[in-house]
Amino acid sequence: MGILLHVIELGYLVLSLYEEISPDEKLGEVTVFAAQITDPETKDSPVLKVYCVSSIFSKELSKGHHTFLFAFGYTHNEAVEFYNLAVHYYNNKSLMSSHQRSWDFVWRSVNVDVDNTDFAKTVKSSLFFILSAFPHFALENPDLENYPFDFYGVSPGSLGNGSDGEDYWGHVFWDQDLWMLPGVMLLFPQLDRSDVCPGAIYAKYQQHITACVVYAIRQYVYVTGSWDILTKDGAWDIVKETADYWVSRVEWDGSNFVIDHVMDPDEYHYNVNNSCFTNAAARLNLLFAIEAAEKLGKIPDPRWETVSQEKQGIKIPFDDKLRYHPEYDGYTQGTLIKQASVVLLGYPLGVSMDPDVRRNDIIEYEKCTDRGPGMTYSMYSIGMLELGQLDTAAELFKIAQR
Structure with missing residues (x-):
């Protein structure tokens, strides 16, 4: 032949x-x-x-x-x-049987059971497609140092796709770090990799992606209880250099440190100042750098603490009168947004706030969000569960499921 x-x-x-x-x-x-x-x-x-x-x-x-x-x-x-x-x-x-053996290992190792049959199929198929994007060698052999090849992450549009203007050009983007890895990490914590950003406009303005990479490292440490990852694979260098980046990126406005000219996760608005999510994620990046340095017996850069302090640190936009977080400086209530942004402060970032502020953020932004990505509605559904609005949470969950 x-x-x-x-x-x-x-x-x-x-x-x-x-x-x-x-x-x-x-x-x-x-x-x-x-x-x-x-x-x-x-x-x-x-x-x-x-x-x-x-x-x-x-x-x-x-x-x-x-x-x-x-x-x-x-x-x-x-x-x-x-x-x-x-x-x-x-x-x-043995072509099919070898494939089946590999997946049998996965399903024996992890499983997600739910009562509703149709929803169970959705959960299983979602897990199947996400795990399919990871090398099964990594699933079956958690020793990261003995990978037979490099792995460059999981793209929301798949790495094998991405013509000009389509599917994030095949890049990994922040979807891996904030949306995919946290769930997968609970099942296979060894699956933790890198992040890149598609397109000039995103690379120039959407800088929260930098903090999301460190968020993934932070989640890995908290899920596994092990700080060892920071001593290998350049993880500590990522944490340190990103913290240094935020210190260099902020400017002092006389009251707080500000981050101007960014794109919020809400991609309808860019070149804005003090994106609430971006600034909150940057602050978490700095706080984790301080924690990680202390765990490793290193001296944290004092600038990290200065910029990340709660008062006079990085500005987190807040409206004292309306008791909610404006998405960015100059945001007007009711302005249409593409997807979940401010609501992410409560979950998954875990930013501390008064219950009424959390309620106001959820209700305010849910009603002015465009029919954006499905992950948006999962966040609003979780928010409504926090508020005890079970029927609304269920409806939003159905939208996310579709």
Whole structure:
């Protein structure tokens, strides 16, 4: 069986590839191709190559059962090796059973049971798709130092997707750190990785993403009770450098430290000053840096404490008369917003506030939120549960589920 060489173009061609592949007449011809990132996140980011070996998908199929294989790796040899392994499984009639064994391990390790059958399917399928984005080697082997390959995180639109203007360009974004990892971490705490931001406008203004990376590290430490992660994999450097970043980013306005020209999680509004969520997340970043330094026997930078203090620290916008948090400086009550933002202060950030303020934040922003991402309504549903409004919480939960 011959090899059909095909090259995918991502900015420019990546040519190589000639190596023998196990023949199997039942699986048909094989295509081998490669792609390379031409627009890395920063000038220092790795320019990755991905090599793929795939069965050729026929345009017309006869009635019956058909098997197509796809394998990829960081080198041509690795992709070929994985493809040959798949062929071996196929020829020994163990391709499906090996897949089932891997998932059996997952379901034996973790499970989420709910009473309602339809909702149970939703929960299980959601868990299935999220865990599918993680390497199962990591699920079955929690020793991070012995990974056979690098793992670059989970994208809300999947890393394999992302044409220009679509699905966050395949980037990880803050969805991993604030929305995906906290839940997965309770089941498989070893799954904790990095974050990147798509597009110039987001990279320039949406700086809360920096704090969300540290939020994920903080959650890992609190969930596992182990501070060891800070001594390996550069985690302490992330915590320290992000704290230093916030110190350099703030400006003193005579009363508080302010952070101007940002984009709130509510992406309808950007180049605003003192995003409530951004500033609160930055403050948590600094407080965790202080805590982590003390745990590691290091001396915290005194500037971290100065900027993060409750009074005269980072400004958290608050309306004393209306008893609620404006989303940013100059925000007018009732202005349409894209998604949950201020409501995230209570959960998941856990910012301390009076009960009436929490109530006002939830009620105020729920009624002026556009039909945004489903994760928005899960946050409002949790908020309504806090307020004891069970019927409203149930309706909002149904929206989130859809």
